Amino acid sequence: MKGKVVLITGASRGIGSETAFLFAQEGANVIVNYRSREDKAKEVLNGMAPGDHTMIKADMADPQALNHMVEKVIRKYKKVDVLVNNAGIFVPHPIDEVDFDTWQKAWKNTLEVNLIGIANLSYLVAQHMIRNKSGRIINVSSRGAFRGEPECIAYGASKGGLNSLSQSMAKALGKYNISVTAVAPGFVETEMAIPTLESDKGDFIKNESPMGRVASPVEVAHTIIFLAKEESKFLTGGIVDINGASFLRM
Secondary structure (H helix, E strand, C coil): CCCCEEEECCCCCHHHHHHHHHHHHCCCEEEEEECCCHHHHHHHHHHCCCCCCEEEECCCCCHHHHHHHHHHHHHHHCCCCEEEECCCCCCCCCCCCCCHHHHHHHHHHHHHHHHHHHHHHHHHHHHHHHHHCCEEEEEECCCHHHHCCCCCHHHHHHHHHHHHHHHHHHHHHHHHCEEEEEEEECCECCCCCHHHHCCCCHHHHHHCCCCCCCECHHHHHHHHHHHHCHHHHHHCCCEEEECCCCCCCC
16 A cells, blocks of 8 residues: 555544554555544644644535545545545434434435545545546445445435445446455444443444444454455455344345
């Protein structure tokens, strides 16, 4: 990864920050994208191994902000070697509890960030990868795309769409030596998930895996690093499950 330029969305915490740390350790120049948590993004930037790193604020739901971010990256680094689409939102909206207005807002906001925003950013970055005839796009999906998300239906649908997006883009971009893959974690011990894991549901969630636990963010990050390397290029179109055998698909 030495000298590679890596753009990671939602990199101010959780899987994104651990991925940033690992890429920096591998010698990459890392762009830490964040939406609102500038203090956390600065902590990540300051905690990475030495390199030509930077942080850029951009909302995944704002196409113009994404365009400006990519323009800044290209001006500074002249290329993007790896795009990690990690940013996402999880908005509960149980169909038997919420009103129609809440239902519509949850769908609109979730799809704008988790699917349309990723499609837009991938398009913008892919234009430069196509010219360079090289690149990796790695999307962070979810186990929920396969087993369903009954209290957050839009989230499960967005991740199912993301898997399809990943595979379609792998078909479209392979001729330019660009591989597109996805990782599909189950529960991960992130700041967002800890309240649930510490609730009365926690033991049940952990015991869904025969290992009796959930994934750590760094375990997901290591898989992302592997998918970014030259040796994994022929995995393009693949979706890698990281759920500790808590859900097995045929």
